[in-house]
Amino acid sequence: MEVENFIREVLVKSLNEYMMPFPTDKKVCTEWAQDVPRGGGTVIYTGCMYQVTPVSDLFNRALPILSKVKGAEKLYPLSSILKPTNMQKERANRVLRSIASMLKRNGVQFNYLYEDEPYSGTVLLELGYVDEFAQYAKRVKGHLEKHQVRRLITVDPHSYYAFSRYKEFVPFDVEVVNYLELVKDLGTRVKGEYVIHDSCLYSRFLGIRENYRSLLNNAGVKLREDPFVTGPLTSMCCGAPIGPVRRDESQKIASYRAYQLNQLGDKLIVVCPLCYLALSPYFKGEVVDLAELAYNELGTGQRDTS
Amino acid sequence: MSWIYAVERAVRNNVPKVEGILKDHPYLLDLAAKVRDGKTEVLRNLDRYVEETIKAVERSGGRAYLASTSEDAREIVSKIVGSGKTVVLGKSMVAYEAGIRKHLISTGNDVWETDLGEFLIQLADEPPSHIIAPSLHMTKERAEEVMRSVDPELKGASHERIAGVARKFLREKFVKADVGITGANAVAADTGSVVLVENEGNIRMTTILPEVHVAVTGVEKILPNLELAMYEALVQAAFGGLYPPSYVNVSSGPSSTADIEMKRVRPAHGPKEFHLVLLDNGRKEAAKDPVLWQSLLCVRCGRCHLHCPVYRVLGVNWGIPPFTGPMGAMWSAVIYGDRRPAMMCTHSGGCKEVCPMRIDIPRVLEELKARELKR
Numbered sequence: 164m165e166v167e168n169f170i171r172e173v174l175v176k177s178l179n180e181y182m183m184p185f186p187t188d189k190k191v192c193t194e195w196a197q198d199v200p201r202g203g204g205t206v207i208y209t210g211c212m213y214q215v216t217p218v219s220d221l222f223n224r225a226l227p228i229l230s231k232v233k234g235a236e237k238l239y240p241l242s243s244i245l246k247p248t249n250m251q252k253e254r255a256n257r258v259l260r261s262i263a264s265m266l267k268r269n270g271v272q273f274n275y276l277y278e279d280e281p282y283s284g285t286v287l288l289e290l291g292y293v294d295e296f297a298q299y300a301k302r303v304k305g306h307l308e309k310h311q312v313r314r315l316i317t318v319d320p321h322s323y324y325a326f327s328r329y330k331e332f333v334p335f336d337v338e339v340v341n342y343l344e345l346v347k348d349l350g351t352r353v354k355g356e357y358v359i360h361d362s363c364l365y366s367r368f369l370g371i372r373e374n375y376r377s378l379l380n381n382a383g384v385k386l387r388e389d390p391f392v393t394g395p396l397t398s399m400c401c402g403a404p405i406g407p408v409r410r411d412e413s414q415k416i417a418s419y420r421a422y423q424l425n426q427l428g429d430k431l432i433v434v435c436p437l438c439y440l441a442l443s444p445y446f447k448g449e450v451v452d453l454a455e456l457a458y459n460e461l462g463t464g465q466r467d468t469s
Numbered sequence: 470m471s472w473i474y475a476v477e478r479a480v481r482n483n484v485p486k487v488e489g490i491l492k493d494h495p496y497l498l499d500l501a502a503k504v505r506d507g508k509t510e511v512l513r514n515l516d517r518y519v520e521e522t523i524k525a526v527e528r529s530g531g532r533a534y535l536a537s538t539s540e541d542a543r544e545i546v547s548k549i550v551g552s553g554k555t556v557v558l559g560k561s562m563v564a565y566e567a568g569i570r571k572h573l574i575s576t577g578n579d580v581w582e583t584d585l586g587e588f589l590i591q592l593a594d595e596p597p598s599h600i601i602a603p604s605l606h607m608t609k610e611r612a613e614e615v616m617r618s619v620d621p622e623l624k625g626a627s628h629e630r631i632a633g634v635a636r637k638f639l640r641e642k643f644v645k646a647d648v649g650i651t652g653a654n655a656v657a658a659d660t661g662s663v664v665l666v667e668n669e670g671n672i673r674m675t676t677i678l679p680e681v682h683v684a685v686t687g688v689e690k691i692l693p694n695l696e697l698a699m700y701e702a703l704v705q706a707a708f709g710g711l712y713p714p715s716y717v718n719v720s721s722g723p724s725s726t727a728d729i730e731m732k733r734v735r736p737a738h739g740p741k742e743f744h745l746v747l748l749d750n751g752r753k754e755a756a757k758d759p760v761l762w763q764s765l766l767c768v769r770c771g772r773c774h775l776h777c778p779v780y781r782v783l784g785v786n787w788g789i790p791p792f793t794g795p796m797g798a799m800w801s802a803v804i805y806g807d808r809r810p811a812m813m814c815t816h817s818g819g820c821k822e823v824c825p826m827r828i829d830i831p832r833v834l835e836e837l838k839a840r841e842l843k844r
């Protein structure tokens with residue numbers, strides 16, 4: 164229980180102080196947004212997930228050690244010095260800019276809260292800190308009200324799921340959707356065959372697994388499916404959700420999942436930053452987020468990976 | 470890695486089979502819904518149904534007992550069996566939970582598991598890794614190695630040959646057995662009948678050949694009536710991937726005959742005595758729990774296991790045997806008060822999708838995590 168108690172202490176403290184799971188330089192969260200209007204109403208919601216997930220494994224590694232050190236929680240604010248590398252930052256920016264431009268191309272208007280964007284609290288729910296999640300949800304609700312947010316367009320499965328549970332704990336009338344429900348066209352042609360790893364939350368809890376499949380099919384992607392590996396009832400988790408408390412087991416699951424997916428091919432599409440983080444070290448080949456496929460710096464409208 | 474390969478083979482064999490069965494026999498989904506309703510009714514009024522069941526067993530000439538703990542169950546069974554007997558066991562996870570086999574051996578009996586998987590587990594002295602396929606962790610090669618303690622000649626044997634060695638060895642035990650101990654897939658409260666579904670034929674022999682039949686099962690296996698109890702057996706078989714089952718057995722008291730003047734008398738050719746031991750061991754308390762009660766709906770089909778990433782990687786190392794996999798993470802809390810297995814749930818959600826009883830397993834495990842963290 165040491166790790167669990169330590170995690171609770173540092174998480175709750177950080178959420179209280181910064182509305183983030185660990186102290187974070189907000190610039191890291193917001194630098195992707197170049198020309199998105201600031202404000203409430205309909206907002207794109209990143210939860211800073213794509214931006215800081217790359218450093219979360221450092222925490223997973225440090226937590227069991229720190230939990231044994233007396234007074235280590237006091238060092239927690241220092242974690243703001245942990246920043247993603249430039250490459251990791253560029254990748255997150257690429258994904259988020261791509262999502263924003265897909266939304267715009269599909270006629271969706273939105274604002275962004277920039278540094279006022281609060282974290283959803285999803286990690287609390289996943290690890291089982293349900294009371295703490297309920298408390299935090301109340302705070303986020305107040306915060307969103309203050310900023311007159313009416314509609315959240317989420318871009319990752321974990322934030323989407325967390326917000327979809329808010330109503331159980333607090334009256335919550337903000338509409339919550341996901342970009343994959345709004346975007347009908349990837350805006351580019353993608354050649355080549357890919358394997359897809361489903362997000363468990365998108366696939367089995369939020370029911371949008373077909374949304375991204377049809378987006379990809381329409382863009383010309385050929386998906387290599389296997390009913391035992393990528394089926395709606397059989398697709399396995401990447402293991403990431405238990406990373407903070409059971410890192411070894413989490414990695415074992417990730418490595419087996421990557422092995423399964425590799426049997427189907429060497430180019431993998433993911434739809435979640437945690438899946439990307441968990442599977443990348445084990446998957447032999449290229450791993451891309453769906454939004455990266457749509458991103459086209461050169462604007463040629465073609466991405467040929469065949 | 471050998472576990473991962475063993476379970477991978479099981480998934481490829483079992484998953485399409487269950488899907489095919491449900492497609493070919495769509496009425497099974499209706500039966501599953503009826504069983505869920507029946508079990509829900511019993512769990513809401515558990516004390517009343519336990520009482521009704523005990524009376525019904527007595528009406529049919531048997532004896533029924535309510536055991537509060539595993540220790541009580543061992544004591545009751547021990548008194549019935551005595552010592553110096555040959556005992557055959559038909560697969561009962563509740564008997565495993567209560568430690569009955571090892572206890573009866575320690576009190577001087579010759580005790581044999583007769584289900585092939587359980588027999589392998591007994592020979593290897595290992596814990597069961599799956600609720601209906603206890604030796605799931607053993608590849609054929611390992612099963613052969615284990616079976617060599619019965620037939621040292623075995624080498625490069627086929628599945629059939631390995632099964633044949635067990636058959637030969639156990640036939641002799643069946644004939645000699647004084648007592649047969651089984652579990653129960655369902656118990657009918659209105660008739661006191663025990664319903665058992667199987668494929669090997671070992672349970673039929675265990676319930677019929679010895680002079681005494683003892684069924685040891687959990688109180689949550691009670692259904693309001695024999696109709697629903699029969700449905701339960703069919704649902705369990707179908708969702709376990711073995712449908713139609715080779716055998717469904719109904720035991721209502723000791724054997725009987727009405728061949729003289731149509732007057733039903735007992736015993737006839739089968740057992741002279743019938744005993745039903747209903748085990749509580751935390752179940753009654755769980756039935757009152759606003760979240761955990763759902764776990765008692767489980768019919769132990771073992772389907773959730775094969776759709777769970779944690780089980781597929783960790784196997785028997787997740788949960789407290791016989792309670793492994795997603796159902797085991799719930800049941801480890803019900804029986805042993807241990808909520809730690811729940812902490813390992815990745816919230817993948819496959820279990821919930823495939824559970825015939827529509828148990829919201831991820832939500833139960835989330836609640837168990839929350840309680841563990843509050844400790």
Ligand code: SF4
Binds near residue numbers: 769770774
């Ligand atoms: S929890 Fe559901 S799927 Fe799992 S063994 Fe029980 S009835 Fe079957």
